[in-house]
Amino acid sequence: MSPRRRTIRSVCLSAFAAAAGAILTAGAALSAGAVDEAVYRATAGRWLIAPEGGGKGCVITLSTETTIGGRRLDGTAGCKGAVPAMAEAASWDFDNEKSGIVFRDALRKRLLEVVEQETATYRQEPAGPGKALVMFPARGSMDRVPSPGDLFGEWQMRRPGGPVLCTVSLLERTAPGDQGSYTLSLARECDAGLVRLKLSTWRIEGMDLMFYSFEGDSLAFTPRAPGAYAKSEKESGKPLDLIKTK
The missing domain is CATH 2.40.128.10 (Lipocalin)
Incomplete structure (x- = not known):
């Protein structure tokens, strides 16, 4: 093959490769932009x-x-x-x-x-x-994101339609060494199962109200309406309501 023909062939192959690469790149970009x-x-x-x-x-x-x-x-x-x-x-x-x-x-x-x-x-x-x-x-009839100021005060835990199991006070005192968390206290007359959790702090995570213990236990509540929460479906065990009273 003459040098001239080799040059022409090389140029053609290079052009084809560049064009093919451009097509593949465009196709990949189009595919990446598509949403299933x-x-x-x-x-x-x-x-x-x-x-x-x-x-x-x-x-x-x-x-x-x-x-x-x-x-x-x-x-x-x-x-x-x-x-x-x-x-x-x-x-x-x-x-x-x-x-x-x-x-x-x-x-x-x-x-x-x-x-x-x-x-x-x-x-x-x-x-x-x-x-x-x-x-x-969206959660229930909530029309705003909860803020700590909305939640400070006294709450009651109870089974739906049942008696009060525990009164919980969400305090304004911040939890030591835990930014965004506050302390809580349980009344003396609380259900034994709740007492065993040793809940000590609370915080807002997204729309949910979270209770934590220093031992790593937690309890999540999802809002239904202002001042009315229910235990998250992600939690195991029986249903539990949390209602603000003061």
Whole structure:
């Protein structure tokens, strides 16, 4: 083969390889940007979006039904006073670039973006002064994220429809060496099973109220309404209600 033909052949092979590489790269990027329908189904449902650390929010419903700008979004009419940025939102979709969710209006204008956290919840950093917004799976009739100030006081533990098993005081005193945790005390007349847990501190984790002992035991409660919690479904044993009394 002449040197000229070898040169032409080499150039052609190089061009083909470059083109093939470009096609493969584009295909991989397109594939990476696609979101499986199962992920939409897993994310769909009722969510509370509210100011972090307290303040009234609103409950929205993420649907899997396609619409202009992504998937249909319901319930935003109730956000007008609480979360104005969401009042005109009409759709939602995943934002793969930022690993979060973007909300758009009926004209596809971006209104709000929230970024996924390690706890499978979402958070939005404010562009200016003000609290960040957080997004949690909705719980009962809760329209805000619990704050410590909402929970200080006296609570009663009881079986649903049953007698009081224990009175618990959630104190304002911070737990030593445990930022974000506070101390609690149990009344003397408490159920023996609860006493054995030796619960000593409490804290808010997401929407849940957590009790801890220094020995590592814990008890999780999920809100149903302001001042009314129920033992988390993740906990074993019989149902247990936690009701604020003072």
